[in-house]
Every structure is written in structure tokens, then in C-alpha cells.
Amino acid sequence: MKLELRGITKRFGALVANNNISLTVESGEIHALLGENGAGKSTLMNVLYGLYIAEEGEILLDDVVQKFAGPGDAMNAGIGMVHQHFMLVPVFTVAENVVLGHEQTTFGGRLDLSAARAKVREISDRFGFDIDPDALIEDLPVGVQQRVEIIKALSQDAKVLVFDEPTAVLTPQETDELMTIMRQLAASGTSIVFITHKLREVRAVADRITVIRLGTVVGEASPTATNAELASLMVGRAVELTVHKNAPELRGTALAVKNLSVIDSRNQIVVNNVSFDVQAGEVLAIAGVQGNGQTELTEALLGLQQHVTGSIELDGKPLRGYSVRHILDSGVGFVPEDRTEDGLIADFSIAENLMLDRSSGAPFVKAGNLQLGFRAKFAAEKIHEFDIRSQGSEMEAGRLSGGNQQKVVLARELSRDLRLFVAAQPTRGLDVGSIEFVHTRIIETRDSGIPVIVVSTELDEVVALADRIAVMYRGEIVGIVPGNTPRATLGLMMVGEHAPATEAAL
Amino acid sequence: MFGTVAMLAACAQAPATTDDTNSAAASDFLPCMVSDAGGFDDKSFNQLGFEGLSEAADALSVKPITVESTSETDYQSNVQNLVVQGCSLIVTVGFNLAAATVESALANPEVNFAIIDNDADLNFDGKVDAPNIKPIIFDTAPAAFMAGYAAAGYSKTGVVGTYGGMQFPTVTIFMDGFADGVAYYNEQNGTDVKSLGWDVASQTGSFTGGFAAGVESLANAQGLIDQNADVLLPVGGPIFLSAIEAIKSSGKDIAMVGVDADLYETDATNKSLFLTSILKGIKVSVSDVVTGAGEDSFDATPYVGTLDNDGVGIASFHDFESKVPSTLSDELDAIKAGIIDGSITVESPSSPKQ
Amino acid sequence: MSDKTNTPPVGPASKDGSERWNQTLRDITGGSAMISILAVFVALVVGAILIAFTNEGVQETAGYFFSRPTDLLQAVWDAVAGAYSALFQGAIYNFRADNFLTAIRPLTETLTFATPLIAAGLGVGLAFRVGMFNIGGRGQMLIAAGAAGWVAFAVELPAGIHLIVAILAGLLGGAIWGGIVGLLKARTGAHEVIVTIMLNFVALYLIQFLLRTPGALQAPGSNNPKTPAMLPTAVFPDLFGPRYNLHAGFLTVIAATIFVWWLLDRSNLGFQFRAVGQNPNAARVAGINVKNVYMYAMAISGALVGLAGVNQVLGTLTSGFSSGIDAGIGFDAITVALLGRSRPWGIFAAGILFGAFKAGGFAMQAAEGVPIDIVVVVQALIVLFIAAPPLVRAMFHLPTPGTTRKPRIHSVKVRTSNEVVAK
Structure with missing residues (x-):
């Protein structure tokens, strides 16, 4: 089915989220919609899906103008959506989720699930999914849950499928599998709109690329365009995609972790006997697929985990068993991987967030009193220094964009006297411009002689930043390899295979 | 529910307009009562006292003011507000109101008070603490x-x-x-x-x-x-x-x-x-005291219900007579x-x- | 969200549950002042309807509505106007009084009744700001009243010092009763709602037992479960002489309001309180000892609620008290805190409004025969409307905050994803 958007304009008050956007997706085509966070991609798709009504413009399917009053109309017309955050009920089975909202009942109002099961099996077979229709959603891995979403859309005869940032939650392997599925779908005649801000994925799978910036179409590109070309289209200026860094200036071992194990609240060993050193002036990247113990490892370093054995020494002084307060005061800077949950208080102002982990003494507190004058001055300085785009230091942090929120966290942590800097997933969910900023700051920190640990599930990031790379798999460090180790080797290590020549000294 | 009844009844005839200000109650006697936190529907002394008051007020053709308390800090305000409303006799119910009653009685000597089930003797000297309070008590x-x-x-x-x-x-x-x-x-x-x-x-x-x-x-x-x-x-x-x-x-x-x-x-x-x-005999004694005050014969001597004056007693065996x-x-x-x-x-x- | 479910519980039972709970608290306390004002207004309108419906004159005239409708309208007007003007005259200024000094008495009554409401409201509001629901006002007030009362009638000390010692005893009693809750929450993860409710019963029966025990709280020479009168040296002095009930306890409440304002807005402890209240996870990562914050906050909350109990026994009812001395203020305080959106001066204003309802309610009952329950209903309606901001917004076509750019579908989306991903 051919999808055409003509001159779509959508306003929220004074803000123009979509400005006269036109777009055509041919039958069987994968059309990528590329743009930074907040560029207007999701708004456009919500217009397409009937969630918003556009002020101007029209939607055509096979050259027929459509009027969508809600998602129901869009679905009936053959548009399906795979949401970034899945719309599935965790305690229902696959079959139940697939028929949810379109339940067929037999006599007496009983749910007819056998038809649903058959449908799930039929679609699974067509795409080689191997999904048990009676499995509970909550028992399935994230990647499989996404397939359930796809089945759900296809079971309603979707001819146009919209994927909204589908790879954000996937492992590299799952991402590759998703690409294959998308190609299969396209080959069977489904039109696909693929929303993303990840350049590599776009180039790997898209037939055509439309780039959106600030609500406007700024250009079309072919998959043969280089990353740099696409990035500068997206951001509106030339973007540095590679991090420029000099060889590290090593200044001796600062952090020594020996035989560290962490047992979580469910009595599972989540970090198993891990040992590594970090030298002052180097970046040690911890790579691995999400959920292999990296989160718990960083939390153990900060004193956030309860059951930790082994030893952690920073500059010769033990850290294990001390309170978070003590560890922060020992000079550990920490960027938590879940920024909105652990890094910031959304309802607090930028100024308040900038003093969040310094609320127990000078210079922000004197004799129990907050030093508001100092705080305001400090906030103003940091907003300027870290280029935090805001309406002033009293603006609530929750109203900032993701990139600016991360800048607040970085500004707070990097403004203390650090002896160690731990950044977990520092660029997750950030746009290209912000990623560039964060990476530059991390390298600057390294170059000032501070040992840095970066935890990342993005191989691009690991390769860009690391002087050495530790790969974690099932709570253990599979190996520590030099920063220039080929991706293929790293990929193998991430699924548990030991590296050919591990423990390569740097 | 009331709404339905009103709708059904809304077609009734309007009464002839009368200037109903003849205030049949010849006297300006105004009996009042404050309940304790139990309220007037406690199936106990508040309710019996209320019934006694209503009976006497009907007999005297006056409309009493009655107020309910919901907590013990309400007592003083309720008594005070009744004084402001110009009550001539204020009946309070229960020992909980003793302090408020005594205080108000001392401050308003022109108003008469009666208190049920308490001797209004807060300093335990054997005497009622104010000359204008009539305790209504029972030797049960x-x-x-x-x-x-x-x-x-x-x-x-x-x-x-x-x-x-x-x-x-x-x-x-x-x-x-x-x-x-x-x-x-x-x-x-x-x-x-x-x-x-x-x-x-x-x-x-x-x-x-x-x-x-x-x-x-x-x-x-x-x-x-x-x-x-x-x-x-x-x-x-x-x-x-x-x-x-x-x-x-x-x-x-x-x-x-x-x-x-x-x-x-x-x-x-x-x-x-x-x-x-x-x-x-709470009901009858309250009725007596209110009627007495309404006929200008209030006296502060405590009323003590005894077997002798039939203020207390036991009922007949009724159906148990034979058993x-x-x-x-x-x-x-x-x-x-x-x-x-x-x-x-x-x-x-x-x-x-x- | 990712894999954060591995984090050990910080104190609140389950992260998912406590998060939703926190969100609800934030929604309620974060509403705008306009919502509070409109809630009061709507509640008064509904109250007016109830007054009209329960009025005898209205019922009578409704019987012949179609033959002479003006009678009904007149009766409704009389009932409502009479009730609300009695409320006003009982709460603020009595026009019918002979002189100004008498006429202004209702206002002092209002402030007298507002005194414990503000104190307890500050306590409950403080707990709200730390993300906790303190329903234990009754218990904390009773223990504080018992402690302060005992010092006030059984210990002989010089005037002035006696009052201060009695106040401190009460505050300490409340702080301990509240602190127990914080301790249990911090150490065992027990939910404060359940613990505070249970401690209400413990306190009630403990005080009832002490009131029956000669030598404890019972007045010597009496059989009634009631304490003797407070000694004059331990009683709050009247602020404007014996004509008025308003006592110096009102000054302690003003001081408490300023203290809470300083604590929350200007002190580092309050900064940590608010951080924990808004996002306990981020607070923990930022090195704030969340468990200690729970304990300190509940102890201070209990002390503030205790101040309400102290005011009851040393100011409002000095002739001795029994186990009903809390007068439901521990629960009314929740309403006051909600109406005041947990901001110190908001609570101060809300406390005075509720004090006015209380003082005016007596006059409404005495003068117009309006059941005292109407006032309670109006207060309950205020809570209802405050707890359901979308209802009030819908009534007055107010915009939903924060949605000028992002329509509601976004928040729904995020919540669903949490459920799915953080199984």
C-alpha cells in the first residue's frame, strides 16, 4: 500500500511541531525518518496514527484521502504501529495480547482464543519467529516482546507499519534480527516507516531517507550517503562523529577492584568475582549486552548495593562497605545510567539539582542553612560553562531535554574534586549534538588525570572512548582488551567467548 | 429520596398566606440543650434528655434550640453560642460537659443551667460550683x-x-x-x-x-x-x-x-x-425541670432521682410474672x-x- | 527503566508501588493555589444545595412548587443565606453585637480553633513533602496531650518554666510516637500508613487506661476517666484577656509555621527531605541517607502534630481532658495539609479557613438549626475536589499543567512501558 502525507502542519500553541511536511512511502519500501530528539518525528507519526489531528494537510492511502478521528480509524485503514514503549499487558499471554481490543467471543461471551493462537502461529511461521502463543509476555525477552507487537499489528492486516525508535531497547543481535524482519516484511509488500536517530541502522536497512529538523523536512538522502552527511543534515551543521583524543598519559593505578561479587535482592549472583584496575588518565570502558552485571558493578562502586564482597580501593584507601556519602566525599563522580530515575529530581530546579549530592556541608550549606546566593551564582556559571539550554537556573530539570538533563548531571559531578569518574550509559537517548558534547567532556576529564570508567552497551561509544575495554558477560569479565580491538572480536566476547589474547597490557 | 417525594408532592396547593408571627408561645422562655459527643440519637441519656426537653417544650408551646457536639472541644463553644442565642435554660448532658457548664454558668449568672448525670462539683467540695446550675442525678x-x-x-x-x-x-x-x-x-x-x-x-x-x-x-x-x-x-x-x-x-x-x-x-x-x-427517669425529670423553669419556678437544688421519689425504680415483670x-x-x-x-x-x- | 529492579528496596516496600504512591502525593501537593480556591468554592456551592435540601421550610414549599414557585425560591434563599451568614457571623464578625469588642470575638474563636489544625496540618504536610502519609495524627496528639497534660497538672514548677517544660514534654511525646513510625519504615520497610493507623489504636487505649488509673492521668477523687484541671502556671496565657479564648498557643503555631518554612525552603535537612519526597532513588544515589531522612521527618512531623495536642490541653481545654481530646484534628489535619498543598503558609491559611468552619459551624447550628454535619460534609467535599484536580479543571475549563506541549497520551505511554519492561 502506498502512503502519502501532504503538507502536514501540526501546532501546539505557539510551537509548530510539524511544518508543512510531505512524504511518500511506496508499497514495499522501507522509508527511514531521521531526526534528532524533538525534531517532530513522533508528532508526525501520531498524526498518521490518528492520535493527533493536523491543522493542515492530508493523509492518502493508495491515493485516497483518509480522515482519521482516532487510532481505530487508522488501524482499520491498514496502518499499524510498533511503539517504542510496548503497549502490551505483561500478565497476559501472547495470544491474549494479540486479540486485545479485537476480541472474538463465542456463545456466552467466552473468549475465542483458539483463533488467536492460530493467527499467532500463522504469522510466526511466515516470518520464522518461533513464538509460543501461550507464553506470558512478562516471561519473554524484550526483543521477543517487540515481535509480539509486530504480530499484533500484522494480525489486524496492517499494510503500513510504523516502527518508532524500535532499536532503543534491543541488543546488537536483536537489532540485526529486527533488520532482517523488516526486510522480510517489505519483501512481502508491507510499507515500512522507520523512525530513528541512529545513522548506522538507517544506512543498513532503509531504501529512502527523509531527514527532519525542527519540524521541517530538511532533505532526502539515499542509503549511500555517509554518516557525516546524514549527521550534518540532522543537526544543521557539520558534526564531529569521531572523538579526537591523544594517547593516554598514564599516571599509575588509581582504582583497584579485586574479587568483587554482588548478590542482588533476589539472592542472585549478579557480579561474579570481578577484578580490574583503572589508571589515572585512562578510560576503561565496560562493554556488554544490557543486564550482564554492569549496572550492579557501578552501583557497587558507589556503595549502592547491599551485599558486596571483595575489595575496592581508590588511591589505596578502601571504599567497600562505606556509605554513599563517604564514597562521594572520597572523590567519586557518578553518572547513573537512568538519568531521570537516579540522576535528577525532575521537580527540582536546575540549581537544586546541581547541589543534589552536596547537601551536607560547605560550600552549599553553612550551619544548616542553604547558601542560596552561592547556589544561584554556581548554577549560572555551570549553565554557561556546560551550555545548558534553559530558561534560567530556577527552571525545573524535568522540563529540560534529555541532552540538557545529562549536561546538568555532568556539570554537577565534574564540578567536584574528583579522584574517579564513573559514567554509566552517558549518552543513552541523547541526540547527535549532545553525544558529541558528552564525549568531549569525558575525554577532557581523562586528560586532566582522572581515572574514568564508562559503561556502555553501544559498541560505537565504547570504541570511540576506550583506552581499554572490559567486556562483561553474565556477571563476569570475559576479558580486558585494548581500545583498538576489532568490533567482531568484541561482539564475540559480548556473547561469552573469550578473546584470543586477553589481558593485553597497554 | 427527598427529591422524589418533593416532585411527587410538588403539585399540592399553596397554603393561604398568613402572617404567622403571632408567636403562640406567650412567654419568651427559650429552653436549649447541648449533647455530648454521642449526639442526640445515642439511644441513651442524650436521647432521653432530648425527648424530655421536647415534651416540655411542646407543653409550653416553645421551640427549643438543640445543638450536638462532635468532640470535647466543642462543648464550650456550643454552650457559649446558646448563651448568645438568648437561651433562658441550657440543659447539658453528661459529665463531659461539667467544666463548660460551670464556666459558662459563672460567667452568665442570668442564664439557668441544668446538667444531666453530673453533680457539677468540679472541686469536690460537695457543693454545686455555681448557684445557677441544677444537677439532675440519679441514685441508680x-x-x-x-x-x-x-x-x-x-x-x-x-x-x-x-x-x-x-x-x-x-x-x-x-x-x-x-x-x-x-x-x-x-x-x-x-x-x-x-x-x-x-x-x-x-x-x-x-x-x-x-x-x-x-x-x-x-x-x-x-x-x-x-x-x-x-x-x-x-x-x-x-x-x-x-x-x-x-x-x-x-x-x-x-x-x-x-x-x-x-x-x-x-x-x-x-x-x-x-x-x-x-x-x-431522665426523660421525666428533664421534662419536669424544663417545665418548672418555663413556669418561672427554676430552683438550683439538685434533683436526685431515688426509689422514694420514683426517679428510679424497676419495671414490672410483664411476661415473666408467671415464671x-x-x-x-x-x-x-x-x-x-x-x-x-x-x-x-x-x-x-x-x-x-x- | 531497564534493569533497575535489581536494586534492593530502599525502604518503601516495592519500587513500583511506592512510585505510584509518590506520584499521587506529588500530584495532590503540586496542584495550583487556584485549584484549592476553586475546590473550596465548589464545596460551598454543593454545601448550599445540601442546606437547602435539608431545610424544613424548603421541603414545605417544595410541596406546592407549581402553584407558587416563588415561595420555594424564597425559602431556598432564606435557608442558604441564613446558614452562610450565621457561618460568617460565627466565624469572623458578629454584626448584631453591641460593640466592636464583642463583635470581633468570633474571629478570635476562629483563630483558637485554627491553632491545633495548623500545627497538626504542618506535621502532616511535612510528611507529605517527604513522600509519606501520616495518618497517625490522632495517636501523636493523644500521646503529646497525655505527656504535656501530666506535666501541667502533676508537676509543680515556677510559672513560665512550667509552661515551657509542659510544651517540650508534649513535643517529645509526639516526636517519639511519630519517630517509631519512621524507625519501623527505615529499618523494616513497614508502610507508614499501616503503622500510623495501628499506633492510633495503641495510643487511644493506652490513654484510656491511664485515664482510668488513679495516680496516672485520672483526676484524684473522681471516678470519671478524665484528668484534673491544668495548673495555672502551665496554661497558655490569654492573648487578649479573659474575654476571648484565644491564647498564646497561637503564637507557638506561628513560630512553627516559620520553622517549617525555614526547614523546607532554607535548611539542608529540608532539602534532603524534599529530595527524598520527590525521588528517593536519586536522593540515595546523591548520598542522602534515605532511612535517616524517614526517621527525622516522622519525628518532626510527630512533634508538630504533638504541638496540636499540647495546644488542646494547655490552651483550648484547660479544665482537664479525656480520651477524645484529639477531637478528630489528626484527620482534619490531612485535609488542611492537602488544601494548603503542603506549603507552610498554605497550611496556615487552610487551618484558619477550617477554624472558621468550625467556629462558624456552632453558630450555624445554634442560630439556624443547620446540622453540624453539613460543615463536615463541606470539608469532606473540599478534600474530594482537591484530590481530583482534573474534576475541578474540567468544571472550570482550566488547562492541564504541563500539557501545553505534550498531550496526555504521552504519560499514558510511559506508564505502560514501565509495567512492561520492569516486569
Whole structure:
């Protein structure tokens, strides 16, 4: 089915989220919609899906103008959506989720699930999914849950499928599998709109690329365009995609972790006997697929985990068993991987967030009193220094964009006297411009002689930043390899295979 | 519900306009009443006092003002507001209002006060603390004594029992008299009828912890029944309703003694259960005091209900007439006479001190 | 969200549950002042309807509505106007009084009744700001009243010192009763709602027992479960002489309001309180000892609620008290805190409004025969409307905050994803 958007304009008050956007997706085509966070991609798709009504413009399917009053109309017309955050009920089975909202009942109002099961099996077979229709959603891995979403859309005869940032939650392997599925779908005649801000994925799978910036179409590109070309289209200026860094200036071992194990609240060993050193002036990247113990490892370093054995020494002084307060005061800077949950208080102002982990003494507190004058001055300085785009230091942090929120966290942590800097997933969910900023700051920190640990599930990031790379798999460090180790080797290590020549000294 | 009724009735004729300001009440006498936190629907002294007031007010053709308290900090404000409204007589209910009553009486000597179930003697000097307060109190112990004697005389199992709502003097006075009456029966007849639920000497016993029918009351009654008691005396407003439930579910032949009013009359559905009732003339005494004040004959001498002035007493056996020993009525008459002439003394730590 | 479910519980039972709970608290306390004002207004309108419906004159005239409708309208007007003007005259200024000094008495009554409401409201509001629901006001007030009362009638000390010692005893009593809750929450993860409710019963029966025990709280020479009168040396002095009930306890409440404002807005402890209240996870990562914050916050909350109990026994009812001395203020305080959006001066204003309802309610009942329950209903309606901001917004077509750019579908989306991913 051919999808055409003509001159779509959508306003929220004074803000123009979509400005006269036109777009055509041919039958069987994968059309990528590329743009930074907040560029207007999701708004456009919500217009397409009937969630918003556009002020101007029209939607055509096979050259027929459509009027969508809600998602129901869009679905009936053959548009399906795979949401970034899945719309599935965790305690229902696959079959139940697939028929949810379109339940067929037999006599007496009983749910007819056998038809649903058959449908799930039929679609699974067509795409080689191997999904048990009676499995509970909550028992399935994230990647499989996404397939359930796809089945759900296809079971309603979707001819146009919209994927909204589908790879954000996937492992590299799952991402590759998703690409294959998308190609299969396209080959069977489904039109696909693929929303993303990840350049590599776009180039790997898209037939055509439309780039959106600030609500406007700024250009079309072919998959043969280089990353740099696409990035500068997206951001509106030339973007540095590679991090420029000099060889590290090593200044001796600062952090020594020996035989560290962490047992979580469910009595599972989540970090198993891990040992590594970090030298002052180097970046040690911890790579691995999400959920292999990296989160718990960083939390153990900060004193956030309860059951930790082994030893952690920073500059010769033990850290294990001390309170978070003590560890922060020992000079550990920490960027938590879940920024909105652990890094910031959304309802607090930028100024308040900038003093969040310094609320127990000078210079922000004197004799129990907050030093508001100092705080305001400090906030103003940091907003300027870290280029935090805001309406002033009293603006609530929750109203900032993701990139600016991360800048607040970085500004707070990097403004203390650090002896160690731990950044977990520092660029997750950030746009290209912000990623560039964060990476530059991390390298600057390294170059000032501070040992840095970066935890990342993005191989691009690991390769860009690391002087050495530790790969974690099932709570253990599979190996520590030099920063220039080929991706293929790293990929193998991430699924548990030991590296050919591990423990390569740097 | 009212809305529906109104809609149905909304077609009625409008009454002829009359200038209804003739204020039939010739006098400007204004009787008022403040409840304690129990409210006027407590099936106990607030309600009986309210009924007494309403009766007198009807007789005098005046419209009383009545206000309910919801907590103990309300008392003073409620009394104060009634003074502001120009009440001539303010009746307050219960010991909880004593302090507010005394304070207001001293500050407003031109207003008359009456207080139910309290002697308005906060400094314990044996005298009422203000000259314009009339305490309305009851020497309930002798009446309860007679009921205890009757219960002991009726009991076939040789066990009777009592329990109260909360341990207030106005409650325990019933229990004192009842237990003493049982003891007196044993003494006179050489029997060993046991009285459960209250120990006069140590002043301890069973209480439900509140004045509401409910599981606590049910459990207390059930406990007494399990110990073979066949006469129950629950003291404290509506808690007797749960006792009735316990009796009915036990399937045994158990009698009840009512308190305050003759429950044979007021609770006709369960009348077959009442051996007798201990009468406390709150309604009639309040009515008398209000009527007296309305006729300009208020005097502050305490009203003490006794067997002698029929302010307290016990009800007739009604349906139980044939089931009690034939001599019992005569014996009770003799006891009553003995108490009145002083040859029998019935005292409770909670008896009025006048 | 990712894999954060591995984090050990910080104190609140389950992260998912406590998060939703926190969100609800934030929604309620974060509403705008306009919502509070409109809630009061709507509640008064509904109250007016109830007054009209329960009025005898209205019922009578409704009987012949179609033959002379003006009678009904007149009766409705009389009932409502009479009731609300009685409320006003009982709460603020009595026009019918002979002189100004008498006429202004209702206002002082309002402030007298507002005193404990503000104190307890500050306590409950403080707990709200730390993300906790303190329903234990009744218990904390009773223990504080018992402690302060006992010092006030049983201990002999010089005037002035006696009052201060009695106040401190009460605050300490409340702080301990509240602190127990914080301790249990911090150490065992027990939910404060359940613990506070249970401690209400413990306190009630403990005080009832002490009131029946000679030598404890019972007045000597009496059989009634009631304490003796407070000694004059320990009683709050009247602020404007014996004509008025308003006592110096009102000054302690003003001081408490300033203290809470300083604590929350200017002190580092309050900063940590608010951080924990808004996002306990981020607070923990930032090195704030969340468990200690729970304990300190509940102890201070209990002390503030205790101040309400102290004011009851040393100011409002000095002739001795029984187990009903809390007068439901522990629960009214929740309403006051909600109406005041947990901001100190908001609570101060809300407390005075509720004090006015209380004072005016007596006059409404005495003068117009309006059942006292109407006032309670109006207060309950205020809570209802405050707890349901979308309802009030819908009534007055107010915009939903924060949605000028992002329509509601976004928040729904995020919540669903949490459920799915953080199984």
C-alpha cells in the first residue's frame, strides 16, 4: 500500500511541531525518518496514527484521502504501529495480547482464543519467529516482546507499519534480527516507516531517507550517503562523529577492584568475582549486552548495593562497605545510567539539582542553612560553562531535554574534586549534538588525570572512548582488551567467548 | 429520596398566606440543650434528655434550640453560642460537659443551667460550683440492687452476669447495685448465685470499650452465656441489642434486664426477653425541670432521682410474672421499703454524694 | 527503566508501588493555589444545595412548587443565606453585637480553633513533602496531650518554666510516637500508613487506661476517666484577656509555621527531605541517607502534630481532658495539609479557613438549626475536589499543567512501558 502525507502542519500553541511536511512511502519500501530528539518525528507519526489531528494537510492511502478521528480509524485503514514503549499487558499471554481490543467471543461471551493462537502461529511461521502463543509476555525477552507487537499489528492486516525508535531497547543481535524482519516484511509488500536517530541502522536497512529538523523536512538522502552527511543534515551543521583524543598519559593505578561479587535482592549472583584496575588518565570502558552485571558493578562502586564482597580501593584507601556519602566525599563522580530515575529530581530546579549530592556541608550549606546566593551564582556559571539550554537556573530539570538533563548531571559531578569518574550509559537517548558534547567532556576529564570508567552497551561509544575495554558477560569479565580491538572480536566476547589474547597490557 | 417525594408532592396547593408571627408561645422562655459527643440519637441519656426537653417544650408551646457536639472541644463553644442565642435554660448532658457548664454558668449568672448525670462539683467540695446550675442525678444503685435480687431469684442456673459500655460511674453504679443485690439474695436465702462481669470490691469488670452495638458487645454477652449465665444485664445504651443477638443465637432460655427505660415497652419486638428493666427517669425529670423553669419556678437544688421519689425504680415483670417465684414481688416490695426507710443500705462508690 | 529492579528496596516496600504512591502525593501537593480556591468554592456551592435540601421550610414549599414557585425560591434563599451568614457571623464578625469588642470575638474563636489544625496540618504536610502519609495524627496528639497534660497538672514548677517544660514534654511525646513510625519504615520497610493507623489504636487505649488509673492521668477523687484541671502556671496565657479564648498557643503555631518554612525552603535537612519526597532513588544515589531522612521527618512531623495536642490541653481545654481530646484534628489535619498543598503558609491559611468552619459551624447550628454535619460534609467535599484536580479543571475549563506541549497520551505511554519492561 502506498502512503502519502501532504503538507502536514501540526501546532501546539505557539510551537509548530510539524511544518508543512510531505512524504511518500511506496508499497514495499522501507522509508527511514531521521531526526534528532524533538525534531517532530513522533508528532508526525501520531498524526498518521490518528492520535493527533493536523491543522493542515492530508493523509492518502493508495491515493485516497483518509480522515482519521482516532487510532481505530487508522488501524482499520491498514496502518499499524510498533511503539517504542510496548503497549502490551505483561500478565497476559501472547495470544491474549494479540486479540486485545479485537476480541472474538463465542456463545456466552467466552473468549475465542483458539483463533488467536492460530493467527499467532500463522504469522510466526511466515516470518520464522518461533513464538509460543501461550507464553506470558512478562516471561519473554524484550526483543521477543517487540515481535509480539509486530504480530499484533500484522494480525489486524496492517499494510503500513510504523516502527518508532524500535532499536532503543534491543541488543546488537536483536537489532540485526529486527533488520532482517523488516526486510522480510517489505519483501512481502508491507510499507515500512522507520523512525530513528541512529545513522548506522538507517544506512543498513532503509531504501529512502527523509531527514527532519525542527519540524521541517530538511532533505532526502539515499542509503549511500555517509554518516557525516546524514549527521550534518540532522543537526544543521557539520558534526564531529569521531572523538579526537591523544594517547593516554598514564599516571599509575588509581582504582583497584579485586574479587568483587554482588548478590542482588533476589539472592542472585549478579557480579561474579570481578577484578580490574583503572589508571589515572585512562578510560576503561565496560562493554556488554544490557543486564550482564554492569549496572550492579557501578552501583557497587558507589556503595549502592547491599551485599558486596571483595575489595575496592581508590588511591589505596578502601571504599567497600562505606556509605554513599563517604564514597562521594572520597572523590567519586557518578553518572547513573537512568538519568531521570537516579540522576535528577525532575521537580527540582536546575540549581537544586546541581547541589543534589552536596547537601551536607560547605560550600552549599553553612550551619544548616542553604547558601542560596552561592547556589544561584554556581548554577549560572555551570549553565554557561556546560551550555545548558534553559530558561534560567530556577527552571525545573524535568522540563529540560534529555541532552540538557545529562549536561546538568555532568556539570554537577565534574564540578567536584574528583579522584574517579564513573559514567554509566552517558549518552543513552541523547541526540547527535549532545553525544558529541558528552564525549568531549569525558575525554577532557581523562586528560586532566582522572581515572574514568564508562559503561556502555553501544559498541560505537565504547570504541570511540576506550583506552581499554572490559567486556562483561553474565556477571563476569570475559576479558580486558585494548581500545583498538576489532568490533567482531568484541561482539564475540559480548556473547561469552573469550578473546584470543586477553589481558593485553597497554 | 427527598427529591422524589418533593416532585411527587410538588403539585399540592399553596397554603393561604398568613402572617404567622403571632408567636403562640406567650412567654419568651427559650429552653436549649447541648449533647455530648454521642449526639442526640445515642439511644441513651442524650436521647432521653432530648425527648424530655421536647415534651416540655411542646407543653409550653416553645421551640427549643438543640445543638450536638462532635468532640470535647466543642462543648464550650456550643454552650457559649446558646448563651448568645438568648437561651433562658441550657440543659447539658453528661459529665463531659461539667467544666463548660460551670464556666459558662459563672460567667452568665442570668442564664439557668441544668446538667444531666453530673453533680457539677468540679472541686469536690460537695457543693454545686455555681448557684445557677441544677444537677439532675440519679441514685441508680438501689434500683439495680432490686434488679439483682430479682435476677438471682429467677436464675435457674445459679449464674447471672453483667457488662458495661465504658467504665464510667454512671455505668458502674448499675453494676454495683446489681452485684450487691445478688449477694443480698444469697445472704437472705442461703443460696450461692454467682454474679459475673463485675467485682464491686476492686471495681473491675467487663466492658465493651464503647457505646455501640457490635462484636465487642456480642463477645461479652457470648462469654457470659458460655459461663452458664441465664440473666444478662448489659449497661450502656444500644449495646443491649448485641446481647439480644447473642441470646437468640445461643438457643438457650436466657433473660435480660434492661436499663434506663422499660425496654419491654420501647423494644416491643424483643419484649419476651426482658425479665425487668432498671428505670432511670431522665426523660421525666428533664421534662419536669424544663417545665418548672418555663413556669418561672427554676430552683438550683439538685434533683436526685431515688426509689422514694420514683426517679428510679424497676419495671414490672410483664411476661415473666408467671415464671418468677410467686413470693418475689412481695420480697422486692419489702426491699424497696427497707431501702427507703434506711433499714437496708445500698451504696456504690459512684452514688451521688448529696 | 531497564534493569533497575535489581536494586534492593530502599525502604518503601516495592519500587513500583511506592512510585505510584509518590506520584499521587506529588500530584495532590503540586496542584495550583487556584485549584484549592476553586475546590473550596465548589464545596460551598454543593454545601448550599445540601442546606437547602435539608431545610424544613424548603421541603414545605417544595410541596406546592407549581402553584407558587416563588415561595420555594424564597425559602431556598432564606435557608442558604441564613446558614452562610450565621457561618460568617460565627466565624469572623458578629454584626448584631453591641460593640466592636464583642463583635470581633468570633474571629478570635476562629483563630483558637485554627491553632491545633495548623500545627497538626504542618506535621502532616511535612510528611507529605517527604513522600509519606501520616495518618497517625490522632495517636501523636493523644500521646503529646497525655505527656504535656501530666506535666501541667502533676508537676509543680515556677510559672513560665512550667509552661515551657509542659510544651517540650508534649513535643517529645509526639516526636517519639511519630519517630517509631519512621524507625519501623527505615529499618523494616513497614508502610507508614499501616503503622500510623495501628499506633492510633495503641495510643487511644493506652490513654484510656491511664485515664482510668488513679495516680496516672485520672483526676484524684473522681471516678470519671478524665484528668484534673491544668495548673495555672502551665496554661497558655490569654492573648487578649479573659474575654476571648484565644491564647498564646497561637503564637507557638506561628513560630512553627516559620520553622517549617525555614526547614523546607532554607535548611539542608529540608532539602534532603524534599529530595527524598520527590525521588528517593536519586536522593540515595546523591548520598542522602534515605532511612535517616524517614526517621527525622516522622519525628518532626510527630512533634508538630504533638504541638496540636499540647495546644488542646494547655490552651483550648484547660479544665482537664479525656480520651477524645484529639477531637478528630489528626484527620482534619490531612485535609488542611492537602488544601494548603503542603506549603507552610498554605497550611496556615487552610487551618484558619477550617477554624472558621468550625467556629462558624456552632453558630450555624445554634442560630439556624443547620446540622453540624453539613460543615463536615463541606470539608469532606473540599478534600474530594482537591484530590481530583482534573474534576475541578474540567468544571472550570482550566488547562492541564504541563500539557501545553505534550498531550496526555504521552504519560499514558510511559506508564505502560514501565509495567512492561520492569516486569
